[in-house]
Amino acid sequence: MARHLTLVRAPQDPLDLLPAVHAALDGRAPLAVLPAGPPAAEAAARAVLRPEQPLEDGADLVVVTSGSTGSGRGVLLPAGALRASGEATLARLGGPGSWLLTLPVSAVAGLQVLCRSLLAGTAPTVLARGEPLAGALARMPGGRRYTALVPTQLRRFLDAEPTALRAFDGVLVGGAATDPALLARARAAGVAVVTTYGMTETAGGCVYDGEPLDGVRVRTGGGGIELAGPVLALGYRLDPDGTATAFEGGWFRTRDAGTLDPAGRLTVHGRLDDVVVTGGVNVAPQAVEGALREHPDVADAVVFGRPDDEWGQRVVAAIVPASGADPDLAVLRPWVAERLGAPAAPRELHRIPAVPTLHTGKPDRRRVSAALSQEAH
Template sequence: MARHLTAVPAPADPLALLPQLRAALDGAAPFAVLPAGPPAAVEAAAAVLRPEQPLEDGADLVVVTSGSTGGGRGVLLSAGAVRASAEATLRRLGGPGAWLLALPVSAVAGLQVLCRSIVGGTDPTAPAPGESLAAAVARMPAGRRYTALVPTQLRRHLDAEPAALRALDAVLVGGAATDPGLLARAREERVAVVTTYGMTETAGGCVYDGEPLEGVRVRVTDGGIELAGPVLATGYRLDPEGTVAAFVDGWFRTRDAGVLDEAGRLTVHGRLDDVVVTGGVNVAPQAVEAVLRQHPDVVDAVVFGRPDDEWGQRVVAAVVPMPGAEPDLATLRPWVAERLGGPAAPRELHRVDAVPTLHTGKPDRRGVAAVVTHRRS
């Protein structure tokens, strides 16, 4: 008999999903969580999921990707892959512990916080609306305590309440590149920060601090990162061609650029699709963003490429200024050039109030590019 997917709205209390998630992890009731947000985002996710169509074999959870490099996709995850990821994470961190859910459950990182709680036999805690991190941590059960954040959250909590972060036995940080300066600051504050690399197609983070979790294999082919192991998804919802292209002989082609050192430690350089080729030189936007955030007049930054008649592409930066500051190209171009070389220095600059994010918490590069393009038209 054909199995069908149940698509549920993200509940106001995300812990209400626990019974349904337990059933999915037992292979009994496949489901997906629609993102919270504007109706258009919910409708787009539902269009990807198409619950009226029979579910592919082997899938127990379907998670819609953020669409950071294009349209979102429904990733087919088996209960075995999700459990393998959760179990490997708990082993790496030193054993089961209580989890603080600080990410949306429509994204794999948030969903995995609940899965790790189920697998580890612990009760997760979800902050109440407007509740401080310190108050939420104080409500967590005694014993080992963990959370997962995106870099923007880590930066905000370091500014507001670093002591609450120090009270946690591990703070996983992923979903987007974490600036070396931010990591250094967190470690100076004695926060047990762990960088994670992975994606929905790997049931969440599968490389911690550059080292793959137990059972995960990593290789770099023609500059692109490929991953294998028990955490892999089975493919994409109703997209056999996309599945065949991305999942090849047991390996997932991530479309991320990176290198492995002699010890097998992975360094990620960003999306292959995001590289800006300016004057024949490849520029990684994430590297430029990291340097811009180190400037005393800049709070946050997003970098992308735009067609240019002379350079092929030019580097464009959108920055969130520090209160009272007005950073300009004359200030920021030499700042970047001194650290990354002339080609990486932005040739176009926009000041924005904030960097919009996708439902996963990742920076919405396409959204920023659309906003600044509209300004110029």
């Protein structure tokens, strides 16, 4: 008998979603969560999910990706992958505990907080909009306490509430590259931060602090990262060609570059399709962003490439200046060059009020690039 998806809008109170997530984890009712926000976002998700079409065999949760490199896709996750991911995470962190939800439940990172809570038999706590971290922490039960953040949140909480951050037994950070300087600062402050690498296709983070979770395998053939193990998705919703391209022989081909050291520890170098090739040199935007954020006059930054007649591509930086600061290229180019080499130094600089993000918390480079292109015209 054909199964069909149940589509649920992300509720105002994410805890209202727990019964539906529980049913999906048990394989009783396949689920997809529509993103909260403008009607266009929901319409785009519905176009990907096409609930009128029967659901592929074995799928229990369908998550629409953020579309950071183009149109979003519906990722088909079986309950077994969600359980394997959640159980391996709890084992790596030191056992069951209560979770603080700070991320949208339309993305896999937020959904996994609900899944891990259900697997642990604990009640999650939701960080309310504008609520201090300490306030949410005070509402959490005793015992081990965990949360999951994107790097922007880690930076904000580290600036404003380091004491509250230190109270967590594990702070997972993922969804985007985390600056080494930010990690060092968090660890120096006594925060139990754990970097996570993974994606919707791996039921969320599956490599913690460079080491794969139990059952997960990693290889880097040709410089591209490939992942395997019980956390893998089945493929993409109504996209057999895309599934065949990305999933083969039990492995998932990511779009990320990385290397493994002799001990099998993974270092991620950035997205293969984000690399800016300038003067024949590959420049990773994430590395440039990290260097810029280290400058005292830069609060945040997003970096991308634009066509250039002389260099092929030029490195473009859009920065959020620190309060009262107004840095220019004459200051920032040598700062980046000293840390990453001259080719990585931006050749074009823009000032923006804030770095826009996708609903997953990742910086939306496409949106910034498109907005600045429109301004130029």
